[in-house]
Amino acid sequence: TEALADEWNVSLWGKRRAFTEHVEKLAELVSEKTNGEFTMNISYGGLSKNRENLDGISIGAFEMAQFCAGYHRDKNPSITVLELPFLGVDSLEAEIKVSNAVYNHPATKADLARWNARLLMSSPLPQYNVAGVGTPPRTLADFDGLTVRAVGGVGAALASLGAVPTSVTSSEARQALDSGVVKSVAFAPHAHLSFGTIEPAKWWTTNLNPGTVNCPVVVNIDAYESLSDAHRDALTSSIDEAMQHYLDNYNGATMDAWWPKLEGNGIEQITYSDEDLAAFREAAAGPAAQAWIEENTARGLPAQELYDLVLKTLSE
Amino acid sequence: MEPIEIGLYVTGGLLVLVILGMRVAFAAALAGLVGLFWLRWNQFDYDPERFGKALTISVKIAGQVPHSKVSSQALSLIPTFILIGYLAYYAGLTKALFEAAKRWVGWLPGGLAVSTVFATAGFAAVSGASVATAAVFARIAIPEMLKVGYDKRFAAGVVAAGGTLASLIPPSAILVIYAIIVEQDVGKLLLAGFIPGVVSAFIYAILIVGLALTVPNFGPPVGGYTWKERFSSLPPAAPIAFVVLIIIFFIYNPFGGDAWGTPTEGGALGAFVVFCMAIYRGMRWPQLRDALLETAKLAVMIFSIIWGVLIYVRFLGFAELPAAFSDWITSLNQPAMLTLVLILLAYAVLGMFMDAIGMLLLTLPVVYPAVMALNGGEFVSAADSAFGMSGPMCAIWFGILVVKMAEFCLITPPIGLNCFVVAGVREDLSVQDVFKGVTPFFIADAITIAVLVAAPQIVLWLPSQV
Amino acid sequence: MASSSSVLEDGSLLSRLDVALNRVERVLALVSGTAVFLLMLLAVVSVSGRNFFNQPLPGYVDWIEQAMPLIAFMGIAYTQRAGGHIRMDMVVGILRGRLLWAAEFITTFAILVLMVLLVWGSWAHFQRSFDFAAPLWSRDSSMDISLPIWPAKLLVPVAFSVLSLRLMLQLWGYGRAFILGLVEPVAVPLVQSAAEQAAAEAEAVSGAQG
Ligand code: NA
Ligand code: NA
Numbered sequence: 001t002e003a004l005a006d007e008w009n010v011s012l013w014g015k016r017r018a019f020t021e022h023v024e025k026l027a028e029l030v031s032e033k034t035n036g037e038f039t040m041n042i043s044y045g046g047l048s049k050n051r052e053n054l055d056g057i058s059i060g061a062f063e064m065a066q067f068c069a070g071y072h073r074d075k076n077p078s079i080t081v082l083e084l085p086f087l088g089v090d091s092l093e094a095e096i097k098v099s100n101a102v103y104n105h106p107a108t109k110a111d112l113a114r115w116n117a118r119l120l121m122s123s124p125l126p127q128y129n130v131a132g133v134g135t136p137p138r139t140l141a142d143f144d145g146l147t148v149r150a151v152g153g154v155g156a157a158l159a160s161l162g163a164v165p166t167s168v169t170s171s172e173a174r175q176a177l178d179s180g181v182v183k184s185v186a187f188a189p190h191a192h193l194s195f196g197t198i199e200p201a202k203w204w205t206t207n208l209n210p211g212t213v214n215c216p217v218v219v220n221i222d223a224y225e226s227l228s229d230a231h232r233d234a235l236t237s238s239i240d241e242a243m244q245h246y247l248d249n250y251n252g253a254t255m256d257a258w259w260p261k262l263e264g265n266g267i268e269q270i271t272y273s274d275e276d277l278a279a280f281r282e283a284a285a286g287p288a289a290q291a292w293i294e295e296n297t298a299r300g301l302p303a304q305e306l307y308d309l310v311l312k313t314l315s316e
Numbered sequence: 317m318e319p320i321e322i323g324l325y326v327t328g329g330l331l332v333l334v335i336l337g338m339r340v341a342f343a344a345a346l347a348g349l350v351g352l353f354w355l356r357w358n359q360f361d362y363d364p365e366r367f368g369k370a371l372t373i374s375v376k377i378a379g380q381v382p383h384s385k386v387s388s389q390a391l392s393l394i395p396t397f398i399l400i401g402y403l404a405y406y407a408g409l410t411k412a413l414f415e416a417a418k419r420w421v422g423w424l425p426g427g428l429a430v431s432t433v434f435a436t437a438g439f440a441a442v443s444g445a446s447v448a449t450a451a452v453f454a455r456i457a458i459p460e461m462l463k464v465g466y467d468k469r470f471a472a473g474v475v476a477a478g479g480t481l482a483s484l485i486p487p488s489a490i491l492v493i494y495a496i497i498v499e500q501d502v503g504k505l506l507l508a509g510f511i512p513g514v515v516s517a518f519i520y521a522i523l524i525v526g527l528a529l530t531v532p533n534f535g536p537p538v539g540g541y542t543w544k545e546r547f548s549s550l551p552p553a554a555p556i557a558f559v560v561l562i563i564i565f566f567i568y569n570p571f572g573g574d575a576w577g578t579p580t581e582g583g584a585l586g587a588f589v590v591f592c593m594a595i596y597r598g599m600r601w602p603q604l605r606d607a608l609l610e611t612a613k614l615a616v617m618i619f620s621i622i623w624g625v626l627i628y629v630r631f632l633g634f635a636e637l638p639a640a641f642s643d644w645i646t647s648l649n650q651p652a653m654l655t656l657v658l659i660l661l662a663y664a665v666l667g668m669f670m671d672a673i674g675m676l677l678l679t680l681p682v683v684y685p686a687v688m689a690l691n692g693g694e695f696v697s698a699a700d701s702a703f704g705m706s707g708p709m710c711a712i713w714f715g716i717l718v719v720k721m722a723e724f725c726l727i728t729p730p731i732g733l734n735c736f737v738v739a740g741v742r743e744d745l746s747v748q749d750v751f752k753g754v755t756p757f758f759i760a761d762a763i764t765i766a767v768l769v770a771a772p773q774i775v776l777w778l779p780s781q782v
Numbered sequence: 783m784a785s786s787s788s789v790l791e792d793g794s795l796l797s798r799l800d801v802a803l804n805r806v807e808r809v810l811a812l813v814s815g816t817a818v819f820l821l822m823l824l825a826v827v828s829v830s831g832r833n834f835f836n837q838p839l840p841g842y843v844d845w846i847e848q849a850m851p852l853i854a855f856m857g858i859a860y861t862q863r864a865g866g867h868i869r870m871d872m873v874v875g876i877l878r879g880r881l882l883w884a885a886e887f888i889t890t891f892a893i894l895v896l897m898v899l900l901v902w903g904s905w906a907h908f909q910r911s912f913d914f915a916a917p918l919w920s921r922d923s924s925m926d927i928s929l930p931i932w933p934a935k936l937l938v939p940v941a942f943s944v945l946s947l948r949l950m951l952q953l954w955g956y957g958r959a960f961i962l963g964l965v966e967p968v969a970v971p972l973v974q975s976a977a978e979q980a981a982a983e984a985e986a987v988s989g990a991q992g
Binding site: 007009015041043045046047048049051052055056059060061168171172174175178179180181 | 359369373376377380384385389390499501502503504566567576577578579580581630632633634636694
């Protein structure tokens with residue numbers, strides 16, 4: 001049978017960066033495999049506000065989108081388990097593994113299906129660390145009263161130190177830092193580079209590692225199911241290669257650019273002692289997990305099961 | 317049909333609606349909604365059975381925009397900047413400023429007109445809206461100028477032109493709107509407007525002095541104030557300086573430390589100070605209620621245009637028109653500076669027929685990316701760029717240029733809003749009179765714009781200090 | 783002073799409806815203005831908290847985002863009634879009589895179609911954030927202090943519905959003026975010359991001692 005041409009709109013935000021390389025690669029591979037019959041128009045912010053990409057998927061405004069769970073925990077409670085602080089994820093590979101485990105859980109699928117969304121792949125990020133202006137927090141006590149742009153579990157963990165999470169989306173983070181809405185921003189290195197928060201920054205924490213955010217790429221279920229077998233196959237068979245490209249790029253190019261940037265900008269690197277970090281983990285991890293399980297059980301999610309799944313996957 | 321073609325047809329349709337007198341906010345929203353629908357149905361090959369689906373999708377996309385775009389922390393500056401202007405009026409700051417300016421510079425040739433310019437510049441430091449400034453000063457400054465024998469048309473022209481300073485000198489609602497549309501730092505843009513605003517005021521003043529020296533019976537200087545009288549005129553106007561200091565410290569700390577907060581907070585704190593003063597000067601609930609209603613009306617008007625235009629912009633995003641325009645602009649085989657000057661001239665023409673905010677909102681989504689591309693891209697370094705400045709600096713420079721163009725439009729016929737406002741306040745003046753009186757200021761504005769194009773450091777020096 | 787509008791009134795049903803709706807619109811507009819005032823106070827609290835007590839206001843940005851729709855939408859019908867949404871009136875300004883009322887009727891009708899569609903679209907936007915089964919009925923909450931967003935989203939279709947009512951009254955007014963060939967109909971903003979319009983605006987800031 002004659003294959004119909006498919007043209008998908010993909011809603012991302014910001015600009016092309018390490019965080020979006022797997023989507024760019026996926027579009028490239030799919031087009032190659034289908035001789036240009038299945039194409040993806042990737043838009044950086046033109047199709048939707050980043051906090052509303054799930055709404056756009058649900059409407060059918062576009063066929064594919066990326067979003068972060070912490071932007072709107074009520075929209076996607078199931079995957080916020082991956083944003084809990086101090087889960088002990090130590091590599092991008094582990095982050096992919098644990099994300100996929102949660103994405104494949106039936107409760108997660110049902111949660112996202114409310115938005116007519118199907119989870120396609122993750123966008124693994126390393127542990128967040130804080131960069132900022134003003135007085136450097138050389139001890140954990142200095143976080144008391146510090147305004148920090150941090151969402152999800154990272155925000156909750158920093159709040160346990162007395163910091164005040166003040167959330168703006170990543171696109172607005174630089175502006176928030178410049179204008180004083182926040183004194184500091186918690187990001188993964190690529191985002192500090194890409195959103196320019198490293199430019200005004202005077203200091204950066206090297207080993208706070210409180211957690212990360214989870215930002216899946218989803219597709220509209222109807223659009224996915226209406227693809228011809230050949231096109232759907234081209235899409236699903238490209239995911240692994242796209243993810244590998246993402247990992248190579250992140251571990252290579254991004255981190256290679258990161259350290260010289262810190263030196264070049266004369267940024268003070270703050271390293272905390274093991275005892276300090278242990279105390280921080282103690283104070284933040286347990287209560288956050290407990291609160292998450294209680295809140296989401298009340299929502300009707302198998303919260304304990306999801307949490308155990310995360311721990312089990314990471315221990316394997 | 318190609319999306320880009322639909323983009324062009326819908327944009328043409330939008331212009332027709334605006335010319336026919338449909339309210340700009342709703343014309344833009346309707347054009348955007350129709351465009352979204354057209355694109356979708358085109359994608360469905362105009363299949364009658366999928367009409368409903370195409371309509372549902374496009375209506376839901378458009379229906380997201382108003383709430384989504386308006387709930388922004390950065391936009392909250394606009395209503396605060398409007399409120400502060402109305403409160404300043406009730407706090408008696410307008411009159412105090414004019415009196416002080418008169419005593420200090422009234423002795424110059426054309427002294428009262430020069431005083432008006434500097435008083436409007438001073439008021440600009442608390443008022444975020446040009447039209448409000450022109451309206452207030454038409455009441456206060458024109459009668460005084462007529463009393464000593466100024467030509468009534470010229471007196472009106474001075475006020476109409478002086479009013480435009482409010483949008484360059486911070487705080488400025490229109491600069492905030494620009495910053496939000498192009499996603500640049502609001503604080504730096506506000507700072508960048510300061511020196512060009514002062515330069516504009518001085519060019520106006522020099523023009524007036526020149527006219528006073530050459531035109532017979534222009535209007536006498538107003539002198540004879542003792543130093544004691546001069547200094548005693550300052551305290552009543554002093555709160556302006558206080559508010560200005562607050563706003564400056566919240567945008568950027570001149571002593572090198574952190575700014576004290578955000579521009580939003582600075583504006584709000586300034587408004588609070590002026591509010592307390594207005595209460596002290598006798599403002600009560602009826603006046604406050606009127607100030608709040610007027611603020612609401614102006615804010616709603618601006619916000620409606622913002623979300624209306626953003627529905628149209630969402631459609632443009634799907635139609636990929638901005639990218640196509642910027643490809644076209646950068647492919648032109650001519651110097652980048654010539655292209656920029658042509659763009660500014662196009663604004664001058666468009667501005668004759670349009671309101672400033674509507675014009676910027678309608679054009680920037682397409683024109684701004686093109687100008688950035690012309691300079692070499694958003695992240696270009698100064699060394700590699702066409703205009704000799706980095707991407708972010710180009711964004712600031714172009715912002716000040718288009719805002720100055722938009723202000724120029726407030727005094728050009730046939731739709732020069734400031735002139736209408738001034739004529740509206742004074743029953744003895746027709747709009748034609750005001751347009752006639754304001755004509756010399758076209759020259760002053762043309763000079764100012766040429767200076768800002770030729771010497772970008774006037775714009776960029778202050779923001780580059782931050 | 784401030785509410786000086788160019789809308790004529792008489793004892794007819796249309797005019798009485800106009801006046802009644804305007805009372806509602808004015809209250810909503812005052813809500814909008816009051817929200818600006820509260821935003822100002824909120825900033826003062828936030829600044830003092832941060833600078834004098836080293837305690838920034840948690841959720842400051844969340845609260846601003848909640849207040850913005852109040853400011854932006856509540857006064858939309860009030861502004862429409864007063865003819866306060868800007869337009870280019872070069873063409874409309876030279877039309878007279880039936881031709882004028884026909885032009886006004888057509889553009890007003892276009893706005894009504896738009897607003898009815900946007901009531902639908904913004905209601906759908908609200909619905910996606912609302913869930914009877916969820917805690918606080920919320921399916922979308924703010925980032926820092928988890929305020930439910932549905933109340934703010936609900937404001938949009940509410941304000942647009944009031945505007946739709948206003949537009950229907952204006953259509954009635956323009957239609958009546960067209961059929962009867964009226965010169966100064968009630969319940970619609972009269973096309974003033976731009977100068978008259980500006981006079982009204984200027985009067986708004988000239989009532990006090992200045
Ligand atoms: Na100003
Ligand atoms: Na004009």
